[in-house]
Amino acid sequence: MERLRQDDPARIGEFVTVARLDADGSRGVPERRYLARSADGGHTVLVCLPPAGGDPARWAAEAQQASRLVQPGFWPVVHLGGTPAFPWYATPYRPALPLPAVLAAHGGPLPEPVVRTLGGTLAEALASAHVLGLVHGGVCPAGVLLTACGPLLGCFGATRATSAAGALHTPATGLETGCLAPEVAAGGPVDRAADVYALGAVLAYAATGHTVPERQEIPAGLRDLITACRSRDPEGRPEPARVLGELLPGAAYGALAGSTEPVSLPGRVVAALSRQSAELLAAALPTEER
Numbered sequence: 657m658e659r660l661r662q663d664d665p666a667r668i669g670e671f672v673t674v675a676r677l678d679a680d681g682s683r684g685v686p687e688r689r690y691l692a693r694s695a696d697g698g699h700t701v702l703v704c705l706p707p708a709g710g711d712p713a714r715w716a717a718e719a720q721q722a723s724r725l726v727q728p729g730f731w732p733v734v735h736l737g738g739t740p741a742f743p744w745y746a747t748p749y750r751p752a753l754p755l756p757a758v759l760a761a762h763g764g765p766l767p768e769p770v771v772r773t774l775g776g777t778l779a780e781a782l783a784s785a786h787v788l789g790l791v792h793g794g795v796c797p798a799g800v801l802l803t804a805c806g807p808l809l810g811c812f813g814a815t816r817a818t819s820a821a822g823a824l825h826t827p828a829t830g831l832e833t834g835c836l837a838p839e840v841a842a843g844g845p846v847d848r849a850a851d852v853y854a855l856g857a858v859l860a861y862a863a864t865g866h867t868v869p870e871r872q873e874i875p876a877g878l879r880d881l882i883t884a885c886r887s888r889d890p891e892g893r894p895e896p897a898r899v900l901g902e903l904l905p906g907a908a909y910g911a912l913a914g915s916t917e918p919v920s921l922p923g924r925v926v927a928a929l930s931r932q933s934a935e936l937l938a939a940a941l942p943t944e945e946r
Contacts, residue, residue: 657691657935668692668703668744669737674939677702678798682756684832685798686810687715691749691936700749700936701735705742716743725790728914729781731801731808751804751933753925755797755862761928765865768875773919775859776904777806777912782855783896784913786848793846795854796835797861804929806912806919832857834867838888849890855899856885 657675665673671692678685688705706715716738723733723745735746759765766774778800785792792809799810833841837853840846857867859882864873874882881902887893900907921929 657932657939660690664690665705668705669746670694671701671703671746672941673703674936674941677752678754679757679760682754682798684796684835685754686794686796686831692746693941695941697941701746702749702752703744703746705744712741712743716740719743719745725785727781727784727788728910729777729784729807729809729912731810749936751929752801752808753928753932755800755802755807755858757928758802758925759862759865761924762922763924766862767922768863768877770921771859771862771875771878772903773912774800774802774807774862775855776900776907777915778809778855778858779896779899779903780909781809781913782851783900783909786851786896791847792851792854794831795851795858796832797858797867798832800858802921802925802929804918804921804926805915832867834861837890839890847890848895849893852885852893852896852899853887853890855896856882856893859885 658677658679660673660676661680664676667673668690672695673690673692675691677689677691685707687707690703690705691700692703693700706712716736719733719736722730723736726732731752732747733745734748736743737746738744753761778795782792782795795809801808801810835854835857837844837850840850859878860869860874861867863869863875863878863882866873871879871883881894881899884892884894885899894902897909900909900912904912
């Protein structure tokens with residue numbers, strides 16, 4: 657939880673904002689994310705707005721598309737609201753930390769077994785979306801929300817159906833440059849191969865703290881796979897199902913994304929998730945004069 661700033665909205669629709677999810681200065685955050693409550697305090701939600709400087713109409717259209725995506729492994733878009741100039745969506749709250757906050761809580765890069773579980777779950781979620789002809793187009797560290805039961809991919813503002821040509825030509829607004837495949841940065845299509853490149857950047861970030869590390873910085877057990885995902889040649893990148901198989905050999909496809917069983921996480925990360933939940937429960941609703 658981060659304190660609200662003077663320029664943050666006091667209310668979003670019927671919800672009263674309590675705190676910001678992302679710290680000041682966080683890079684590549686795909687949307688403005690707030691922890692909020694209903695006016696009577698009975699319901700707590702994560703409510704999101706377009707990024708500063710983003711196109712509200714595009715954001716709203718992509719949020720509408722994402723609301724139809726019910727595949728496991730994606731943060732759900734449940735309640736759409738607002739106006740064309742001020743669209744928003746909300747989803748029931750669960751304790752969750754963006755991946756940059758996870759590394760901050762842990763005090764540095766995550767252990768390799770945790771990176772493998774994280775990456776395998778994200779790969780499974782992408783594989784299920786790709787089968788449906790959906791391209792995320794905005795996979796990045798800030799778009800990964802870690803819960804006690806594993807990671808979820810933020811699925812608004814980037815997830816969308818592919819065009820008739822099978823590709824899109826505009827990446828998500830404000831996406832961290834280290835997650836942009838070279839062909840996308842050069843104006844090429846946002847397609848499934850671009851999602852895999854971004855997944856490799858997320859794995860690199862979780863393992864080293866950087867989306868574009870030097871090869872020798874990457875743990876030896878992950879080096880070849882991350883390098884393959886981040887290949888400059890789209891044809892040289894593995895499919896998400898292969899990424900899952902290499903990260904978690906023998907894992908049953910469909911058993912990871914959307915799991916309701918707790919996963920093994922570092923103690924400091926578990927403590928940070930618990931602290932967020934406790935602080936939100938104890939937080940008083942802001943007054944209208946704020």
